[in-house]
Amino acid sequence: MDAERELCALKLAGCLPPELVAHAAEEMAREREEAARVLYVAATRARDLLVVTAVGDERHDGWLGALSPALYPPPERSRDPETQQPPGCPPFGMDSVAVRPPGTLRPAGSVMPGLHRPEAGSHRVVWWDPAVLKRDVQESVGLVQHRLLEADASGARSEEGIRQHAEWQAERTRVREAASQPSLRVVTATEQAASVGDEELSVAVESVGPDGARPHGKRFGTLVHAVLARVDLDADRPGVETVAALEGRLLGATREEIAAASESVERALAHPLLRRAAVAARAGRCRRETPVAMRLPDGVLVEGVVDAAFRDGDGWTVLDFKTDVEITGRVEEYKRQVALYAQAIERATGVAARGVLLRV
Structure with a gap:
């Protein structure tokens, strides 16, 4: 983990990044520290009784390993509990392991059920006999419901609960309806240009089409x-x-496409508009691939990305590049689009702006 660069190296598909391999020891140390922190939080939340899962035959490493000295008695006293019937517990048997294969000997240090004094601390630990536990017990839901009904024989509490639930449902419906209404409607300049009607636009169309x-x-x-x-x-x-x-x-284009694109761009760069843009760029007055946004009178926020815009003696000139295939049959729509860009730049800078469609 590199907090300064906000990077994290992880094992993926069985593969490890070289950085993780080189710092494996550091990562393991961090993992142990994190496990100790989690264990501390879990153990210190107990108020009267702390129940911990453990294996009576041997100690296991893991995130619970730090508790072992506070759970296990010394090996020489593991079979000598202070009592096999601690207060509040049933009589225990002789083994803290639930199932042991026939003929298998208990290992040295295996803990006998009962009340033990662990290696560390002055407290006592009850090692439970799993044989006296009632396992896989299914809760009697019907009995619980019956008891709840008995506790509210008059029906007052249930009626109040129904009323509160109805109020909650009504409030939930109101909040969801209010939240479903957007506080801000955002559209792209392309969408806005396609949706508005035909109006007179002072947008020029220039061409540097192919020979x-x-x-x-x-x-x-x-x-x-x-x-x-x-x-x-x-x-x-x-x-x-x-x-x-x-x-x-990057696009997987053919050689013919790359060669044709080079020719088209070279012709475009020679156009007077882009020569003016180059002069403005050297003076720091040209913006390319710049996002813009503008709020319309009806509250709609229009956003888009300007291909190029430069400022010289005539104010801002906003360029939008289109190939011949793109512009066919959609000239008016694209004129509205670049007009929106020009309007956004003029409003943001306070300097007059005009839009130009450049066919390349």
């Missing part, structure tokens, strides 16, 4: 987005290809 055919599909779109999110805005072709190769490997 010819290229791969399509969700994986390719995800790859292009991932490269645009991580590549340096001033990166050259080798730099773009390095990032594309890494992201493509």
Whole structure:
């Protein structure tokens, strides 16, 4: 356990981390210390009588092992109890083990049932004879219920209990109904953009589309987005290809998809908007993959992640990258989405912001 780094090494599927193997002795010491703490808490909770399970034939190591000196008599007195009928107990037999195979000899030091003085402490310990215990006794539930009814012959207590239970049920229903109503409704910018009606939006749509055919599909779109999110805005072709190769490997993309993504990102980086973003980035005025949130007039909280936003002489310019497959038939919806991002940034910074959809 590394409390400072909030790390814990555990055995998993029969395998141990090297750190746990190297510090096995320390971990065992900690386990023993923890067992001692748990045992202390358990033992000191007893007020009048402490019942402990133990084996009369021998002492066993374990978390109860620390109590052994306070339970077991010295070996030379293990068969010589002060009495075999302690106060409040029935007469005991000669063996503290319930079942012993025929012909098996009792080991030296086996404790005889009775009242013993242990090795440590001035108290006394009663070693019970398991033969006199009534084991596997089933509780008579019907008898208990009958006694409860006899104690409330007039029915006053039961009626009061019914009333209190009805009140509890009513309060429980009220609390659950109140708790089922969300105190805050949160939607993504994508969901909000898809749900609102058609309104006039001042969002520009720019394009750096491919010169010819290229791969399509969700994986390719995800790859292009991932490269645009991580590549340096001033990166050259080798730099773009390095990032594309890494992201493509993570996504399991084909060579054709990686090559096409590199070309698409290189064209996007050459677009005037991203050249302005690169200049702003060098001045510390560009944000990429930045989460934003905004509360609408109806109380709904809209949240999303902005692909890129930069500030220059024209205020904030908010960019949202879309591939041709993504944007087909959904231009207005995506314009509403980037408009929400621009509105959130303008409200948060107090500086005018405009949104741009950039097709890559």
